Amino acid sequence: MNKRQIKLMQGNEACVEGALAAGIKFYAGYPITPSTEIAELCAEKLPQVGGKFIQMEDEIAGIAATIGGSLTGLKSMTATSGPGFSLKQENIGYAALAEIPCVIVNVQRAGPSTGLPTAPSQGDIMQAKWGTHGDHPVIALSPTSVRETYDLTIKAFNFSEKYRTPVILLLDEIIGHMREKVEIPNSDEIEIIDRLKPSVEDADEYMAYKPKKGELVPPMAAFGEGFNFHVTGLMHDDFGFPTNDANISDQLLRRIMKKIDNNVNDITMYEEEFMEDAEFLVLAYGGTYRSARSAVKKARLLGYKVGLFKALTIWPFPEKRIREISNKIKKILVPEMNLGQYVLEVERVVKNESEVHHLGKVNGEAITPEEILSKIREVL
Amino acid sequence: MNTGSQLIKNNFRVEKLPHIWCPGCGHGILMRAVTEAIENLNLDKKKVCIVSGIGCSSRAPGYMDFNTLHTTHGRALAFATGIKLAKPELKVIVITGDGDCTAIGGNHLIHAARRNIDITTIVFNNNIYGMTGGQYSPTTPKNEFGTTAPFGNIDKAFDVCKLADGAGATYVARGTAYHVKQLIKLVEKGINNKGFSLIDAISICPTYYGRKNKKGLAVDMMNYLKDNAVDVKAVKKFQKEILEDKFVIGEFKNTTEPEYTDEYNKILEKVKHLHK
Amino acid sequence: MVSRKEIRLSGSGGQGLILGGIILAEAAILDGNNAVQSQSYGPEARGGASKAEVIVSSKAIDYPKVEKADVLLALTQIAYNKYINTLDSNGILIIDSTIEHDHNRNIHKVIQAPILSIASNKVGRAMVANIVAIGLIQQLTNVVTKNSLETAVLNRVPKGTEKLNKSALLEGYQLAKNKYYLEAASV
Known part of the structure; x- marks a missing residue:
């Protein structure tokens, strides 16, 4: 190598x-x-x-x-x-x-x-x-x-x-x-994935919005390759032609949602650390995660049993895993550089299983490890 | 010359017809003229891409059997620019309306013209927002009426051709839904121009513009186009006063300037040696 | 082994402090350490107070910003005034001779040296003050090795200016040897 x-x-x-x-x-x-x-x-x-x-x-x-x-x-x-x-x-x-x-x-x-x-x-x-x-x-x-x-x-x-x-x-x-x-x-x-394309023999019967049986993602032809299909932002049939038909519209929207909903395991990426004995969880993402990790390490040195969750996929929300965690860990802190956005999703998912806390900052400065640490102290 | 049925079979998604336009609307004539120009030029259908925005005009590509894209309101030229740059071998034609092209999409129009990118734009100009029910557009003449100009329109109207010319288009022309043979020729020449072409195609909207402004039935509006269009070549023959209520059709500009995707290809050539 | 070292380079826009920070970070990487570099990014980057930050550690660097600087370089009075409070109590303050230093401050180690004037008058170009400064920092902190710093400087500076920058770096090293510039801690 x-x-x-x-x-x-x-x-x-x-x-x-x-x-x-x-x-x-x-x-x-x-x-x-x-x-x-x-x-x-x-x-x-x-x-x-x-x-x-x-x-x-x-x-x-x-x-x-x-x-x-x-x-x-x-x-x-x-x-x-x-x-x-x-x-x-x-x-x-x-x-x-x-x-x-x-x-x-x-x-x-x-x-x-x-x-x-x-x-x-x-x-x-x-x-x-x-x-x-x-x-x-x-x-x-x-x-x-x-x-x-x-x-x-x-x-x-x-x-x-x-x-x-x-x-x-x-x-x-x-x-x-x-x-x-x-x-x-x-x-x-590195794994590289390319879009699924229709075979050239299918050009005459090509349906740009009709997935193969049992699948959700239709093969996609490119303009200029002989597939002469139609693309629109209106609700459309399998060919891509606009429609007002209630059933077709409903099926289309549900199918494009299912592409993601049925594949959350493939799409949802997260990492966990210090979870074995954790009684408290810090859930962070993006730049704030860096501060959170520093704070969690400091908290551990001080004897606090704090775990760390890194959300790499923001949407879809790692719903299943957060629900599991909330069965064991009863306090969750979400630090983020806003006045409370991702925390709403955590609250929605854990319902009343865990106590959810928020640390928000919107003054244009990063949240510091010290700020997270003192919030951990305050909550524990 | 094609027989109608053959032209339609060759170029339309026949199973999608009839179209959605109102009885008497000029758009069907314009749509047919565009396909006739494509057919006369013998273009490879696989390599023709028709892009539209939102509005009555922009429903046309759905019926036309090419690579067709019905985009968002005003953005046809921006989508088309992406397509043309990504795949310059495609013949890219934009079908748009007066509101789509010169109001919400005005910025894209002037910049596509400025780049002189090889796209042929045909403005189905009916002087009104038809799809939303008759509001005044940037080409509604001053003092005329729309549902949002109940006391008369105080906006000055755009001359779409002058706008395109000023922004850098290299082919500019105006035709009408009445002067079809001429329009087909203008579209052909626009497509043949290697650069940004704009054809202002005057349509008629008896349902909204016509009714709001007491222009009579579709036939009366067609007669208006016939009686009031003056060919650019004949303009000099008329006195100024006579021209006041007329409008000028024909070819206004046909020049050659460096085309955008050609210029980009030169950059690709220039940096080829840097390719690892 | 380098435990986390936080360095803040401050001065005015155009003094090449971001480049100085990048060079220090690249030198640290050549040494096999981890490094993070960031900067104040705003209208002030084009004039006024400007800062670049470098964090070096042999371990993973979590929080990428300076909390309490172990080293603070200030090349202008405005930058000195703005950042002096961010220096760790055990930190090193490196300031240009043109700066009026408040001796009542409780600072562990202060080095005041004619960085700007050495660059302009001795090396011959004001624009190499950043390189003089990082040479001085290297000597005072050993946060990066001399070898790596030289390589990093030569990798980054524009072609044709290698000799100039090399001599700026040597002047920086030299400054550290001049005990005249070093002051004892004011406590």
């Missing part, structure tokens, strides 16, 4: 390197802090692998062109932050209903509105799930390190292609802008 490359890398850079490893060939976006390095690096690197980069006239055009690129068969991505993520919402719903794979990176910054453009936040957790109108499938991943940014970007592409759905990669300014030592895995260590 080749020796892994070791280097100092920025989170946003790792996102681009991960995308390249996953096979990205198309990027369209609009500059916005703190995600801009992703666009800059794609502009430089994509042409070198025969890929395409375009800076569009606005955020909406950025995701629209990304979806267009994906329809021609290319793995496509766009990146943005806060206000740009708001602007992209309509077309995220479009990609979900029209089942067009693409990756949307949101390097979260403090909002609402223009907010603190250069400061970290985790304020878009609920927007990632509910941002576009209507029920729709959502996959959102959030890394806690530069190396995980690399890995989860690849995962984002894999899930997107496998389930024909947009995938949201939620970075935050802490992870996006920090540089740290990373070991880049060799290509033979």
